[in-house]
Each structure stands twice: as structure tokens, then as C-alpha cells.
Amino acid sequence: MRRDDGHGFRFQTSGKRERTSTCPNACAGRRCGPNFFVEWQRGRYTGGCHCECGSCAQRVDAGNAGHEDDPRAVTDHAFDWQRYVCLGSSAPGTVRSASGRTGIRGAETVARPAGAQGGGDTQALLDRIKTLEQRVSDLETSTVLSEPETRTKRIEVYVDKNGNEYDHPVEGAKKAVTYQRERVYRRQTINEKIEDALSEQEKRSVKLGVSGAFIPQFAIHTRGNRTVADGHAYELANADFFFTARAAQHTMFFADIVGISGTPPDGEVPTLTLLNSFTARLVRQNELNVREAWLRTDLFSQKLAISAGRLDLTNYFDRNAVANDETTQFLSDSLVNNPSLGLAVNGTGVVAVYDSKKSLTFKIGLQQSNPAAKNLSESIYSLAEVGYRANPLGLGQGNYRMWYRVNDTGPGHRTAFGFSADQRVSPTVTLFGRYGDAQPSPAYTGRDRFYSGGLQIHNQLVVNPGDAWSFGYTQSDLITGERERLGEGYYRFQLSEKLSLSLHLAHVIEERAGQPKLGFLIPGIRLQASF
Amino acid sequence: MLNSRLIMVVCGLVLAVFGVVASTPLPAADVKITDPASVVMIVNRDSNDIAFMDIKTHKIIGRTFLGNNVNPHMVMMSPDGRYVVTGGTRANKAYIIDTRTLELVKIIPVDIAPEHLAFSPDGRWYYQGNPEGDSISVIDMVSLTKIKTISGFVEPLNVTFTPDGSKAYVGNYGAHWVGVVDVRRHELLKKIQIAEVPSFSKLDPDRYYKDIHGINIAAITPDGRYLYAADGDLGVVGVIDAREDKVVKVIRVGKDPWRVYMGHDGKYAIIPNNGDETISIIDIRTNKVAATLEAGPNMTGVNYAAGKAFVISSTSGFVYVYDMGSLKPAGRLKIGTNIQLDTATTDTADQKIYLAESTTNSIVIIDGKTEAIERVTNVGLYPWGTHIMDSKDNYCH
Numbered sequence: 001m002r003r004d005d006g007h008g009f010r011f012q013t014s015g016k017r018e019r020t021s022t023c024p025n026a027c028a029g030r031r032c033g034p035n036f037f038v039e040w041q042r043g044r045y046t047g048g049c050h051c052e053c054g055s056c057a058q059r060v061d062a063g064n065a066g067h068e069d070d071p072r073a074v075t076d077h078a079f080d081w082q083r084y085v086c087l088g089s090s091a092p093g094t095v096r097s098a099s100g101r102t103g104i105r106g107a108e109t110v111a112r113p114a115g116a117q118g119g120g121d122t123q124a125l126l127d128r129i130k131t132l133e134q135r136v137s138d139l140e141t142s143t144v145l146s147e148p149e150t151r152t153k154r155i156e157v158y159v160d161k162n163g164n165e166y167d168h169p170v171e172g173a174k175k176a177v178t179y180q181r182e183r184v185y186r187r188q189t190i191n192e193k194i195e196d197a198l199s200e201q202e203k204r205s206v207k208l209g210v211s212g213a214f215i216p217q218f219a220i221h222t223r224g225n226r227t228v229a230d231g232h233a234y235e236l237a238n239a240d241f242f243f244t245a246r247a248a249q250h251t252m253f254f255a256d257i258v259g260i261s262g263t264p265p266d267g268e269v270p271t272l273t274l275l276n277s278f279t280a281r282l283v284r285q286n287e288l289n290v291r292e293a294w295l296r297t298d299l300f301s302q303k304l305a306i307s308a309g310r311l312d313l314t315n316y317f318d319r320n321a322v323a324n325d326e327t328t329q330f331l332s333d334s335l336v337n338n339p340s341l342g343l344a345v346n347g348t349g350v351v352a353v354y355d356s357k358k359s360l361t362f363k364i365g366l367q368q369s370n371p372a373a374k375n376l377s378e379s380i381y382s383l384a385e386v387g388y389r390a391n392p393l394g395l396g397q398g399n400y401r402m403w404y405r406v407n408d409t410g411p412g413h414r415t416a417f418g419f420s421a422d423q424r425v426s427p428t429v430t431l432f433g434r435y436g437d438a439q440p441s442p443a444y445t446g447r448d449r450f451y452s453g454g455l456q457i458h459n460q461l462v463v464n465p466g467d468a469w470s471f472g473y474t475q476s477d478l479i480t481g482e483r484e485r486l487g488e489g490y491y492r493f494q495l496s497e498k499l500s501l502s503l504h505l506a507h508v509i510e511e512r513a514g515q516p517k518l519g520f521l522i523p524g525i526r527l528q529a530s531f
Numbered sequence: 532m533l534n535s536r537l538i539m540v541v542c543g544l545v546l547a548v549f550g551v552v553a554s555t556p557l558p559a560a561d562v563k564i565t566d567p568a569s570v571v572m573i574v575n576r577d578s579n580d581i582a583f584m585d586i587k588t589h590k591i592i593g594r595t596f597l598g599n600n601v602n603p604h605m606v607m608m609s610p611d612g613r614y615v616v617t618g619g620t621r622a623n624k625a626y627i628i629d630t631r632t633l634e635l636v637k638i639i640p641v642d643i644a645p646e647h648l649a650f651s652p653d654g655r656w657y658y659q660g661n662p663e664g665d666s667i668s669v670i671d672m673v674s675l676t677k678i679k680t681i682s683g684f685v686e687p688l689n690v691t692f693t694p695d696g697s698k699a700y701v702g703n704y705g706a707h708w709v710g711v712v713d714v715r716r717h718e719l720l721k722k723i724q725i726a727e728v729p730s731f732s733k734l735d736p737d738r739y740y741k742d743i744h745g746i747n748i749a750a751i752t753p754d755g756r757y758l759y760a761a762d763g764d765l766g767v768v769g770v771i772d773a774r775e776d777k778v779v780k781v782i783r784v785g786k787d788p789w790r791v792y793m794g795h796d797g798k799y800a801i802i803p804n805n806g807d808e809t810i811s812i813i814d815i816r817t818n819k820v821a822a823t824l825e826a827g828p829n830m831t832g833v834n835y836a837a838g839k840a841f842v843i844s845s846t847s848g849f850v851y852v853y854d855m856g857s858l859k860p861a862g863r864l865k866i867g868t869n870i871q872l873d874t875a876t877t878d879t880a881d882q883k884i885y886l887a888e889s890t891t892n893s894i895v896i897i898d899g900k901t902e903a904i905e906r907v908t909n910v911g912l913y914p915w916g917t918h919i920m921d922s923k924d925n926y927c928h
Contacts, residue, residue, distance in 0.1 A: 149577070154869070154891075184577035184912050185599035187621035249868070301865040302849075357825075357851065357863040391858055397822050427783070427820040459783045465729050465766065496735030 153182045209242035211530040213327060215276060219265050223509065223519025229268035236262035238278050240291075250298040256291040269520050271508055272476050272484040274333035276524075277326035291346060303357075308350040313365050314343060316351050317383045317403050321422040322430045322456035323472055327528055329456075331504050332488045334474040340416045340436025340450050342407055343381060345371055361387040370409045380408045396424035412442030418450075428460035432472070446479040466494030481513035502526045563593040563633045567612030571876065571885050572918040573894060574606045574617065575911030581606050581617060582911045583633060584885075584894065586878065586919070589907050593633040597626050604646040605927035608920045609672060610654040616670075618645030618659050625659050625668065627675055637675045641668035647927050649690040649699070651714060658699060658712075660687040667701060669717045683719045684710055689748035689790075689927075693755050693773055700749040700758055700771070702790075709749045709760050709769075711776050725762045725769030726781045747790035748926075752815060753797040759813070761788035761802050768802060768811075770818055780818045784811035792833035794840075795881060795923045799855060801840055803830035810842055810851075812858055822858040826851050832874040834884045834924045836899025841884055845872045850886070850897065864902055866895055873915035877924040884924075887914040 158166040158173035166173055188196075214237050221230035243255040262285075264276040274280055294309030307316075318338045323329055326336050333339075349367025366382035373379035385403040392398055404417045416438035424430045436450035454472030459465060469491040476484040488506035495501055504524040511517050564570055564583060570592065573582040579601045582594040597603055601619035608615050608630065615628040618641065625645060627637040642664025649658050650672075657670040667687055669679040686705030692698070692714070701710035701719075707728065711721040725746060744763025749771060751758050758771040761784065768791060770780040786806025791813075793800050799821065802811045808828055814821040827844030834841045839861060842851040848870050852861040866872060866888065875886035877899075884897040892912055896905040918925050 182912070185579055186577045186602055186913075187600040357860050359859060389859065391822065397824060424823070465783065498735075 148183045149186045149188065150181060150183050152179050154178075155180050203246065206243055206245040209240075209244070209531060211238075211240040211242070211327065211528070213238045213278065213529075214527045215262075215278065215331070215524060217265050217276065217331075217504075217522055217524035219269050220521040220523070221519070222507065222521050224516045225518070227268070227270070227518070229265065229520065232265075232268060234263050234265045234268075234276075236260065236264050236276055236278055247295060248297075250302060252296045253294075254296065255293040257288050258291045259286075259288045261286050265522060269508070269522070270518065271486075271510055271520075272478070272482060273339050273474075273486070275506065275508065275522055276331055277333035277336040278331075280326075280333050280337070303354060305353045305355070306350065307353075309348065310346060311349045311351060311365070311367050312346045313349065313351060313367055313381070313383055314341060316353060316363055316365060317341070317385050317405075318401065318418060318420045318434070319399075320420050320432050320434065321399060322470060323422075323432050323434070323452070323454065327526075327530070328492065328500065328502075329470065330472055330488050330490065331524060331526060332472075332474070332486055332506055332508075334450070334476065334484075334486055335452060335454070335472045335488055338418045338420065338434050338436040338450060338452075339476055340418050340438035340448065341383075341405065342414070342416060342438055343369060344409075345369060347371065347379070347381075349381075359389045361385075361389075363387070369407065373409070378408070380406075382406050392423070396426070398423035414439045414442065428457055430456045430458075432456070434474075440479055444479050448479055449477045451475045464494055468492050468494075481511075483511040485509045498530055500526075500528045502528070562631050564630055567608055567630050568879065568920045570919075571894070572606045572608065572615060573887065573910050573914045574603050574916035574918075576602050576604070576889070576913040576915050578912035579603065579619075580911055581615060581628060582914070584907065584910065589896070589905070591910060594911065595628045595633045595635055597635065598622065601626070605648055605916055606918045607648055607650065607925065608918065609657070610650055610652065612920055614672065616648060616657055616659075618648055618661075620644050620646055623661075623664075625657070625670060625677075627670075639668075639670060639675070639677050641670075641677060642666045642680055647689045649692060651692050651699070652694060652696045655696075656714065656717075658690045658692075660684075660690055660701070662686045662688060662704065665705075667712070679717045681712060681717055681719055686743075686745070688746075691749050691751050691758065693751065695755070698773070698776075700751070700760075702746040702748040702760060704745045704747055704763075705743050706745050707743075707762055707765060709746055709758070709771065721776055723769075723771055723776060723778060725760050725778060726765050726767045728765065744787060750791040750793045750800065752793065753795075757815075759791040759793070759800055759815075761791050763787045763789065763806075766804075766806070768800075768813060782813060782818060782820060784813075784820060785809045785823060789830060792835075792840075792924075792926070794855065795835050799858075801833045801842070801853075803833065803842060805830055810853070812853075824853060824858075824860055827863070831872070831928055832926060834875050834877045834886075836877050836881050836884050836897075839899060841875070841897065841899070843872050843875060843886065848872065852902065862902075864897065864904065866904065867891070874917065874927055875924070876917040876919045876922045876926075878919055879921050879923075881923070885917045885919070887917050889913045889915045 155178060157176055157178055158168065158170050159176050160170060160173040216233065216235045218233050219229040221227065239259045241257045245253045247253045260278060264279050266274050266276060269275060290310060292310055292312050294307045294311055296305055296307040298305050314337045318341055323335050330336055347368035349365060351363065351365030354362040363385040366380055368376055368379045369381035370379035383403055383405045385401055387399065387401040390398045390400060399422050401420045407414045416436065418434065418436035420434045422430055422432040433453040438448045440448050452472060452474035454470060456468060456470040458468035471489040473487045486506060486508040488504060490502050490504040492500055492502035504526065506522040508522065509517055509519045569586055571584045571586055573584060575582055579599060580594045580596045581603065582591050585592050597619055600621050602621040603617040604620045606615060606617045612630055615630050617626050619626055623641060623643055623645065625639045625641050626635060629636045641659050642661030644663035645659045645661050647660045655672055657672050659668040659670060661668060665682065665684050665686065667681040667684065667690065668677050669681060671678045684701055685703045687701045688704045689702045691700045697714055699712040699714055701712060703710060708722040708724045710719050711723060712718065713720045746760045746762050749758040749760040756773055758773055759768050760771060761768045766784060766786055766788060768782045768784055768788065769778045772779045784802050785804025788802045788804050791800050791802050798815055800813045800815060802813065803826060804811060808826055809823050810826045811820050812822040826842055827847045827849050829844060829846040830842055831845040832843040838855055840853040840855055844851060848865060848867045850864045850866060852863060854861045870888055870890045873887040873889050875884050877884050882899050884899060886895040886897060888895050892909055892914060894907045894910050894914060894917065896907065916927050
């Protein structure tokens with residue numbers, strides 16, 4: 001480390017001989033540091049130091065070093081430029097460094113031309129141009145905004161009763177938050193500036209997500225008396241538009257507008273549960289419906305999230321990692337939601353989720369579940385759930401949830417409870433299971449029961465890395481004697497990040513009191529695109 | 532004859548005086564750091580300096596200004612504690628600081644946009660990665676000169692030396708391979724492909740043509756036997772046998788894995804998956820994913836302390852905590868609102884974490900055991916990296 005009070009530089013050889021040169025005023029006092037150079041000039045290698053401005057130089061003639069005819073010697077570091085070091089710089093009042101440089105780079109850029117014997121001046125000029133071109137190229141490669149960056153920063157200050165502001169605690173002064181301009185020496189590339197601007201704009205804008213699905217299904221009669229559904233084809237098209245926007249700090253607005261068109265098999269195949277979950281909790285087809293529209297805010301260090309508006313409570317309760325989403329997992333509604341939830345439509349409500357990000361989560365919610373109700377008291381549907389994350393027996397992550405619901409829609413007061421679990425048993429295999437127990441009506445003393453279970457395998461025995469396949473079985477036993485048993489398997493090809501194609505095969509057996517069993521095989525395809 | 536003897540005597544005396552002067556230790560006032568392990572180094576991107584904070588008192592005991600618009604990226608101390616080095620990303624230079632005096636002793640031009648760096652275990656070589664120059668600059672720490680620029684990389688981000696110093700592994704973020712460098716000759720020996728790009732990429736060429744998220748680092752096990760390299764686009768971690776330099780296992784993790792953070796005991800490694808906001812914990816003995824746990828957005832680092840893992844979610848203001856015994860979530864620490872968390876280092880006792888928080892110019896000190904938080908303010912403008920000598924969690928973005 002050297003300090004130099006003058007506007008010049010020193011040129012030192014082998015730490016013994018030192019020569020000093022003073023830089024002319026052209027660059028004095030500016031950012032002008034020493035640079036090492038080596039040139040081929042007049043048939044000899046010359047090296048030395050020069051100011052960054054190039055207006056002054058100290059040279060040493062190395063032509064007699066014995067390597068002038070062997071450019072390889074330069075690149076092999078045998079050339080003795082390493083002994084020479086440029087010292088000092090010229091910016092007064094600052095700490096300056098000793099900037100040493102071997103002759104390698106210089107030698108690379110001004111290597112002796114083959115056969116050059118004379119005309120060294122021309123060659124030196126050409127070499128100089130080449131060097132400058134390289135420097136321009138370097139500048140262009142890292143094109144930067146050189147002016148200081150100005151930005152506004154939130155700062156904490158201390159203000160006394162007289163309005164005097166301090167940046168440190170002072171007796172009698174109150175802590176206050178203010179904003180202040182800050183100027184820093186930060187070079188940003190044009191790319192970085194553009195990215196920052198786009199990112200800032202994105203934060204303030206309403207984000208739109210679009211999802212579309214096309215689902216043809218078929219019904220093949222397999223058991224019992226033939227029905228009109230046998231051999232029929234069905235098709236459903238669905239489009240979802242999601243809007244999200246940041247309304248305030250930790251507060252978000254979300255809306256989901258959905259349009260469905262087509263004929264699902266549920267119109268003709270007499271099943272207890274829907275064979276296509278896309279139509280669940282939707283009242284009308286061939287028009288746009290607001291499925292959800294709510295505001296969410298996070299409180300208490302974002303441990304408590306409260307959402308209010310038009311809700312789909314099944315998005316918060318009875319969740320499952322591998323059997324919860326008709327757009328990427330099973331199509332049958334009994335493998336997407338627990339039928340014991342008994343939620344027929346979405347409605348206005350509120351839900352609170354407490355998640356400490358440890359093992360336990362708590363949720364409570366209520367909503368209006370009858371669009372025809374004249375007051376909220378007639379149609380309150382409420383749910384509560386406790387969730388627990390566990391790694392039982394070192395198997396892997398498991399999620400276990402227990403819920404309880406009360407439904408006041410219609411006459412009486414009906415309750416239900418249920419359980420939903422998913423347990424990873426290996427990095428690629430996840431088991432799931434559900435149980436539900438519901439009181440169908442105050443008139444009945446018995447209860448409807450529901451079971452389901454299955455597994456999902458991803459990234460094993462698959463064609464593409466993102467593919468998954470799964471199998472699930474459900475059984476619904478109603479107090480009225482009706483029973484449904486359904487099995488479904490699917491294979492999902494993840495064709496691209498935004499496009500998936502899945503092949504589904506479901507078989508359902510319906511039992512009615514006093515009637516023969518009915519069986520249907522329901523093959524289907526789902527083409528799903530999400531943006 | 533007499534004159535010549537007199538001259539010799541005078542010269543001898545002068546030399547002796549010079550010798551005494553040269554061997555005299557620096558005045559106490561010039562020595563700012565006596566124990567290199569007693570400080571936390573802080574990289575201040577926008578004040579263009581390296582600040583040195585005393586680990587015990589949490590006072591800034593000095594800082595080294597590098598120059599306007601230098602914008603240093605990562606700082607590291609040489610294994611012998613003699614020098615502190617950093618790459619000035621917007622100056623295209625490497626900076627060498629004397630640890631004792633905190634004076635800048637050398638500025639060495641390197642390639643374009645130097646960022647991450649590493650020292651060979653013997654401290655002889657300082658490898659400076661230049662992501663925009665697609666090269667590694669080799670700096671000899673004896674002569675403090677750049678002796679070579681190794682080219683042929685594609686956005687080289689991090690360099691990992693083997694414990695014997697014979698090889699260095701370079702993560703290429705702009706490609707899907709790890710470069711193996713022969714440290715004796717400073718030459719790129721081999722390219723190890725972590726996994727093949729899936730065939731269905733034909734349907735989704737954009738995903739692989741633009742903005743590659745390749746390999747950030749090849750993280751080495753404490754015994755030096757294996758290296759683990761996560762590939763962001765492919766969503767996998769490749770396990771490289773360091774003896775044979777070949778991939779022996781490919782482990783699928785979450786979406787867009789950022790990089791591998793090796794646990795201090797070598798039992799587990801954590802990979803933050805920024806694509807799906809989860810972390811994957813890999814069991815090093817079985818080379819399987821032991822757990823996939825929920826985490827936060829934009830994760831930039833993982834630190835291990837007091838038997839827990841602390842995962843930094845840069846834009847949410849939270850640090851997510853995981854119990855490394857049960858492999859379960861253990862809550863999250865709220866560091867602040869509307870802030871940007873950057874990277875952190877852990878002290879050598881594995882007890883305290885020093886987290887850079889750039890928006891408030893602070894260092895947040897987290898006690899690993901009690902999870903108590905202490906904030907040291909005004910450390911410089913835009914602190915975004917920290918470093919402690921011999922820490923096992925010295926990393927960068």
C-alpha cells in the first residue's frame with residue numbers, strides 16, 4: 001500500500017530502481033491511475049507505466065532482454081515484465097493502491113506481428129487501435145449508467161419537541177419514521193434498470209391468470225339395466241380467469257370468474273357424487289359466474305390470514321396434497337372433496353387461518369350456502385379445522401386434518417365431521433385418505449358415511465419428469481341405503497410448464513335400495529392449459 | 532582504499548537501518564485487526580466498501596473504501612487470514628485488502644463482472660469467477676498477480692475446491708454442466724452434465740431457450756467424497772463422485788432449485804426450490820429426499836445453527852426455521868416489513884447468524900438457540916453479504 005501526494009506515478013523495477021514522473025495537468029486531480037503497458041515498437045519490446053489518461057508515460061526498453069524474437073516467451077511469463085510494477089495514483093486525498101500488472105495482457109494485445117522487421121510505428125498505431133477497440137468493447141459489454149443512483153429510503157430519526165431531528169436517540173426526542181433521498185455510487189446496467197422498472201410496474205398492476213380445460217368423457221354401461229347413458233359421449237369446456245391485486249400492505253384482492261359450457265355425464269349417469277368436479281358448486285352454465293371474489297389481509301406477523309367476500313370454503317378446509325384439484329388430479333368430485341362437507345354452492349363469508357409455520361394450523365370459517373336465503377341466519381354454513389404436520393416413523397412429511405361443520409341451511413341444524421390425510425412414504429409416493437360422517441337431516445338418527453383412499457406416484461415410472469399417475473377409491477354409504485363405490489386412475493403428461501394432458505379411467509357402481517346395481521365405466525381425457 | 536572501506540561501512544550501516552525499519556512492526560495505531568477470526572466482514576454494495584464488525588462488541592471497527600461504482604459482490608478472507616479479497620462487479624477488478632491494516636494493497640483487473648470467488652485450501656490461489664466474462668481469473672496470492680484467465684465456462688457462479696486442492700468444481704448457471712478444473716495447470720479438464728434436458732422440451736422450447744437457470748454451485752460433502760449440484764431448469768440435484776468425476780445419482784427435487792447448502796455435519800443438504808416455494812432436504816447417506824417442506828418466496832440462503840436450519844426468504848422479510856433433528860418446520864422469524872434480506876454467515880461456534888439486510892443498511896444477528904434478534908444499523912449502504920473466517924456458511928447470492 002502506498003500513498004502518493006503528488007499527481008504522478010512511480011515506476012519501479014525489481015524493487016530497487018525507481019523513477020518518478022509527474023503527470024501533466026491534463027489529468028491531475030482526476031481519476032487517473034497508473035497502467036502497465038507493453039508494446040512492440042521499432043523492433044523492440046517496450047514497457048512501462050502510463051497514466052490512465054495516456055498523457056504521460058515512463059518507459060523501459062526491454063529489447064535486449066533476449067526475448068524480443070520469441071513472443072511465446074511473453075505469454076509463458078518468462079518475459080521479465082513481472083519485475084516491473086506501477087506504483088501510486090493521482091487522485092489526491094484518497095487512498096491509492098499499487099497497481100501492478102505483468103506484461104501478459106499487454107503482450108497478448110500487442111504481440112509482435114510475424115515477420116515484422118521495420119515500420120514499427122505503423123504497427124504500434126495498429127496495436128494501439130486494437131487495444132482501444134478492446135476497451136470500447138469492454139465498455140459496451142458492461143454498458144452502465146455512470147451517474148450516481150438516486151433513490152428514496154425509509155429512515156428512522158429522533159425528533160425533539162422543538163422539531164430538531166437527530167439520527168440517534170436523544171433524551172426527550174421521539175422516534176419517527178421519515179423518507180429521505182439517498183444518492184449512491186452504484187453502476188447499473190441498462191438491463192438491470194429495465195428489469196427494475198418492469199418489476200415495479202408489475203407490483204402495482206392487476207395480475208391476470210387464465211386457465212382453460214377441455215374434458216371429453218364417455219359412459220359405458222357395465223352392470224345392471226341399461227340406461228340412456230350407455231355409449232354416450234360428453235364434453236365440458238371450462239375457462240377460468242383469475243385476478244389478483246395488491247390492495248394494501250399484506251392485503252390482496254382476488255377474483256375468479258369462470259365460464260363452463262357443455263354436458264357432463266352427471267346429467268345422464270345416476271350417481272351420488274359428480275363424475276366431473278368442474279361443475280361442482282356452480283349454478284349456471286354457458287355464462288360467466290363469479291366463483292370467488294374476496295379480500296385477504298394478513299395480521300400478527302402474517303400468522304393470521306383473514307379472507308372475506310364470496311368464498312369457496314373447500315379451498316381452505318379438507319385439503320389434500322394429492323386429491324384436491326380437478327384441474328391437475330382426479331376428475332371425480334368424491335376424490336376432490338369430501339362429500340360429507342355438504343357444500344352445494346359458494347357464497348359470501350369469512351375465513352380465518354392461523355398458521356404459525358410450525359406443526360399446527362387452525363382454521364375457522366362461515367359462509368352463506370343458500371343463494372335464495374333472505375337473511376344470513378337461515379343459511380349459515382360454518383366449518384372449523386385443526387391441521388397437524390408430522391413425520392411419522394421417519395416416513396416423510398404428512399399432513400393430517402380434522403374438521404367439523406355445522407350447516408343451518410334449510411330446516412334444522414345438521415352436523416358433520418371428517419378427516420383428511422396425505423402422507424409421503426417415499427420421495428415419489430404419497431398416500432392419501434379421507435373419512436366423513438354427516439347427519440343428512442334432523443329427521444334421521446343415523447348418519448351418512450364416506451371413505452376414500454389412494455396413492456399418487458410422481459417422477460417414477462413416468463415418461464416425462466413432470467408426469468404423475470394416481471389411483472383412488474371412494475365409497476359413500478347413505479343412511480337411505482344408497483351406496484356408491486368409485487375407483488379412478490389417471491396418468492398426467494406434463495407436456496410443458498403450461499400444458500398438461502391426462503388420461504382418466506373411472507368405474508362407478510351405484511346401489512339403490514330394491515334395485516339392481518348399476519355400473520359404468522367412464523373413460524375421459526383432460527387437456528389443461530394454465531397461464 | 533580507505534574511501535572504499537568507508538563507503539562500505541556507510542552502506543552497511545544504511546542497510547542495517549533499513550533492515551531495522553523494515554522489520555519494525557507497524558505502529559499499533561495502524562493495526563486495526565489482530566485476530567482475523569474476530570470480525571465479520573460486510574460487503575456494502577452501494578457505499579462500495581468492505582466494513583469490518585467486531586464479533587464481540589458488534590461495533591464497526593473499520594472499513595475499506597474500494598472506489599466509486601465498484602459495487603463489490605462477495606468478500607472472503609484468505610485461509611491464513613492475511614488478506615481479504617472481493618470482486619468489484621462493475622469495475623471488473625479484484626481487490627485485495629490487508630487484514631491487519633484494512634488498507635487496499637492491490638487492485639487487479641480481471642474479466643467482466645466478477646462476483647463469486649474461492650481460495651484453494653492452501654491459500655495460494657484465489658479463483659475469481661467472472662459470470663459475464665464466462666471465465667475464472669486465477670490470482671496468485673504470493674505475488675498478488677493474475678496469472679491466468681481460464682475461459683470456456685458459461686456464467687460461472689461458484690467455485691468449490693477439493694480438500695486436497697487438486698481440483699476445483701465450477702457451477703455454470705448459464706448451462707447444465709459442472710466444470711472440473713485442474714488446479715495445478717489451471718485448466719478446464721472436464722464438463723460433467725448433471726442430467727439430460729427432457730425430451731418434451733420440444734413442446735416448450737421457450738423454457739430452455741431463454742434465461743437459463745443452470746447450476747449455481749457444486750457443494751462438496753465435508754469428507755470431500757461427493758459434490759451435489761442443483762440444476763434450476765431441470766429440477767434435479769446431481770451427485771458427483773469426486774474420485775471419478777461422474778454423476779452417480781440424480782435426485783429430483785422441487786421446481787427451480789436455487790442451489791445446494793451442505794449441512795455442517797454432512798448428514799443432510801438443503802435445497803431451496805424457488806419455483807414452488809419449498810425446500811427439499813436430501814439425506815446424504817441414502818441420496819434421497821428426506822423431506823419437502825413449505826418455505827417462502829425468493830430464497831437466497833440457508834444457514835445452520837444450533838441444530839436448526841434458517842432459510843432466508845429475501846422478499847418476504849421472513850427467515851424460515853427447520854428442526855434438523857425431526858426435519859419439521861419450526862416456525863419463522865419476522866425480520867421486518869418491506870425489507871430485502873440478502874445472505875448470511877454463521878459464526879464458527881454455529882450459534883449466531885449474521886444476516887445482511889440491505890434496505891435498512893443493517894446486519895441482523897440471530898441467536899440460533901433462542902432465535903432472539905439483534906440489529907446493528909448503519910453498517911454501510913446496501914449490505915448484501917457477510918463473511919467470517921472459517922465459518923461453514925460462507926456463501927453469496
